[in-house]
Amino acid sequence: MLALPFKQREVIIHFYFEEMSVLDIAKLLNIPESTVKTRLRRGRELLKPKLWHVEWEVLLHE
Template structure:
């Protein structure tokens, strides 16, 4: 194979990982259009730096790491801060939301998770939704496993506070 990946191989990688990376990016930044932009940028980076992927980890982990870094960069950017400021100024409440949907437990839990700070949100998502072990999360985020355990405990306690009105079976045993 020459310097660039074959087009067919690259298309297969995109087809296989796009949905996963979109969900991952959305869970970090809570904006579909920005998540789509980030995932496009991830694939562009992967295409340009294909030779650097030394298969020390799985391709999924490698792409997830690139996505996480790009999401964190986005959250630090002026574009994001300007958008949050604009949304808070022009749309101060969620009055337009359907009342029945708000009562749905799954949506309520998802909203609570999305309201967590990024460092707690990411460990909850990886541990419960992606079903990664503490060690796998530690390797993915490049932080000690005890830090992951601490963040999981703190995230659970924050979720308990947010969801204390309802009896959540998941949180009763924690």
């Protein structure tokens, strides 16, 4: 997680660990919902090769 760029890391933490919705994250960070979705997607893409050996449900369905 710490290897991710801050923008991707913060939305991943809010979404998965704090269980916030995309809308709530967008309001908190004062950014569009589409930006939150893009950062989530890019964050998952960056994590996938680092976690290929871990069966993390989110990455299995990508």
